[in-house]
Amino acid sequence: MKLTLKVWRQKNNKAAGQFETYNVEANEHMSFLEMMDVLNEQLIEEKKEPVSFEHDCREGICGTCNMVINGQAHGPQKGTTTCQLHMRHFKEGDTITVEPWRATAFPVIKDLVVDRSSFDRIIQAGGFISVNTGQAVDGNAIPIEKDIALKAFDAATCIGCGACVSACPNGSAMLFTSAKVSHLGLLPQGEVEHSRRVLNMVAQMDKEGFGMCSNVGACSAECPKEISLENIARMNREYFKAVLTSDLK
Amino acid sequence: MSWITNFLTSSIGRKLLMSLTGLFLILFLIVHLAGNFQLLKNDGGQAFNEYTVFMTTSPLIKVISYGNYLFILLHAVLGITIWLKNRKTKGKTSAVASKNEDVTWASKNMALLGILIFAFLMLHMGDFWLKMKLNQTNMIDYGTGPIKDLYENVYNSYSQWWIVIAYLVGLTALSYHLWHGFASAFQTLGLNHRKYTPIIQFVGKAFAILVPLGFAIIPLYFKLFIVD
Ligand code: HEM
Numbered sequence: 001m002k003l004t005l006k007v008w009r010q011k012n013n014k015a016a017g018q019f020e021t022y023n024v025e026a027n028e029h030m031s032f033l034e035m036m037d038v039l040n041e042q043l044i045e046e047k048k049e050p051v052s053f054e055h056d057c058r059e060g061i062c063g064t065c066n067m068v069i070n071g072q073a074h075g076p077q078k079g080t081t082t083c084q085l086h087m088r089h090f091k092e093g094d095t096i097t098v099e100p101w102r103a104t105a106f107p108v109i110k111d112l113v114v115d116r117s118s119f120d121r122i123i124q125a126g127g128f129i130s131v132n133t134g135q136a137v138d139g140n141a142i143p144i145e146k147d148i149a150l151k152a153f154d155a156a157t158c159i160g161c162g163a164c165v166s167a168c169p170n171g172s173a174m175l176f177t178s179a180k181v182s183h184l185g186l187l188p189q190g191e192v193e194h195s196r197r198v199l200n201m202v203a204q205m206d207k208e209g210f211g212m213c214s215n216v217g218a219c220s221a222e223c224p225k226e227i228s229l230e231n232i233a234r235m236n237r238e239y240f241k242a243v244l245t246s247d248l249k
Numbered sequence: 250m251s252w253i254t255n256f257l258t259s260s261i262g263r264k265l266l267m268s269l270t271g272l273f274l275i276l277f278l279i280v281h282l283a284g285n286f287q288l289l290k291n292d293g294g295q296a297f298n299e300y301t302v303f304m305t306t307s308p309l310i311k312v313i314s315y316g317n318y319l320f321i322l323l324h325a326v327l328g329i330t331i332w333l334k335n336r337k338t339k340g341k342t343s344a345v346a347s348k349n350e351d352v353t354w355a356s357k358n359m360a361l362l363g364i365l366i367f368a369f370l371m372l373h374m375g376d377f378w379l380k381m382k383l384n385q386t387n388m389i390d391y392g393t394g395p396i397k398d399l400y401e402n403v404y405n406s407y408s409q410w411w412i413v414i415a416y417l418v419g420l421t422a423l424s425y426h427l428w429h430g431f432a433s434a435f436q437t438l439g440l441n442h443r444k445y446t447p448i449i450q451f452v453g454k455a456f457a458i459l460v461p462l463g464f465a466i467i468p469l470y471f472k473l474f475i476v477d
């Protein structure tokens with residue numbers, strides 16, 4: 001299939017950046033990243049600078065293959081990362097626009113690669129639990145109700161890609177942060193630091209300059225793991241509870 | 250900073266204030282509409298005028314109405330600052346608009362809708378509240394002493410097409426604002442539950458249609474059936 005690509009090219013963080021148009025020949029069995037590989041091989045042969053984009057696992061679990069494809073984070077297929085998106089979802093002759101994540105807290109490093117270290121700092125602020133090292137504990141030593149375990153697991157599937165922030169018209173990181181708060185806070189293992197965690201992670205999220213949630217829902221709709229808005233509500237009420245009832249300031 | 254200012258200036262704290270003031274305004278809309286329905290009685294305005302005496306003299310209503318002005322201003326000022334901040338944190342938007350069908354137009358345009366509602370409120374307050382305060386109202390006597398004939402003010406306003414149309418525009422904006430805002434306020438409060446959220450969403454949509462419609466009936470009824 002013949003495609004026209006409009007790809008965002010930006011030399012570095014300071015440069016303005018603009019779209020460049022390329023023609024590529026792909027086939028419908030390729031993943032979107034494989035199609036981008038074809039483009040880069042072509043550019044290298046023409047002695048041009050290849051398009052920088054991040055990728056690692058190519059199986060939907062690392063959260064690096066981040067692109068806005070035709071205005072949608074990770075492209076048109078629901079619940080799918082760019083690496084798992086196949087070209088059969090496009091048609092011969094299509095023009096496809098490819099951009100980096102769009103949010104001030106994710107500055108572009110080069111072309112489609114953005115700096116997501118703001119997410120790392122949110123995790124460092126409280127996205128962990130304290131456990132004793134040594135003998136591994138029996139997996140079933142602490143009974144957890146199935147429903148709660150499933151909710152925690154659903155939240156834990158967040159791969160930290162940042163699509164939610166890019167999809168959000170406000171550039172808010174509430175879906176990501178709430179997924180992390182929920183996945184640890186729902187379980188007894190995460191109970192110990194729970195109040196501290198929600199306070200510190202929200203404070204860090206605000207400090208990094210993410211926007212405020214208007215409950216638009218674009219985050220959840222474009223999230224490759226379909227993380228639910230229930231998590232945002234949970235984080236809000238846990239935040240209120242921590243502020244109003246704990247001794248932490 | 251004390252924990253209170255920290256809380257109320259955090260992203261979630263600011264949204265809490267939006268949600269609580271918004272919910273208060275929703276309650277106010279119900280009371281306001283219930284009172285206004287007396288304009289539809291065919292009694293030349295007696296029920297309405299007697300009701301306004303109570304509304305303008307009761308100390309309780311005074312406190313509530315000043316609270317109401319404060320909350321509208323707080324809601325509007327906070328809403329606009331949140332919107333400005335969010336535009337900065339978003340920065341560049343993508344060149345192609347997302348075709349996502351799960352996202353409502355209203356949810357992305359709350360500030361625009363709010364500004365429209367605010368403009369409408371200015372017109373509305375100038376037309377009734379200011380005229381009443383400036384004593385541009387005639388008196389009428391139903392046998393219990395002279396009282397202000399606010400019904401006449403309503404009649405005069407709603408005999409002009411441009412005012413009726415401005416009301417319809419303002420109420421349409423309110424309807425869209427509530428289409429998203431009603432359920433959103435509960436989500437902000439952390440009330441999202443698999444059993445209750447579908448009910449809240451249903452009630453919110455019904456409210457967003459029926460309440461502005463209820464308000465819209467009054468100027469339309471005046472213009473079409475009483476004046477002409
Ligand atoms: C009677 C009039 C009004 C009612 C009943 C009302 C109600 C609401 C409600 C319930 C919300 C949802 C709060 C949340 O998501 O937590 C909301 C949000 C909002 N309102 Fe209003 N509102 C009114 C007037 C206004 C005015 C006059 C403005 C601005 C000039 C305004 C600006 C906003 C904005 C910007 C938001 C979105 C905030 C956000 O989610 O980021 N509203 N409103």
Ligand code: SF4
Binds near residue numbers: 223
């Ligand atoms: S919530 Fe979804 S979109 Fe956001 S970082 Fe996690 S996986 Fe990515």
Ligand code: FES
Binds near residue numbers: 060
């Ligand atoms: S490359 Fe790892 S999720 Fe796509």
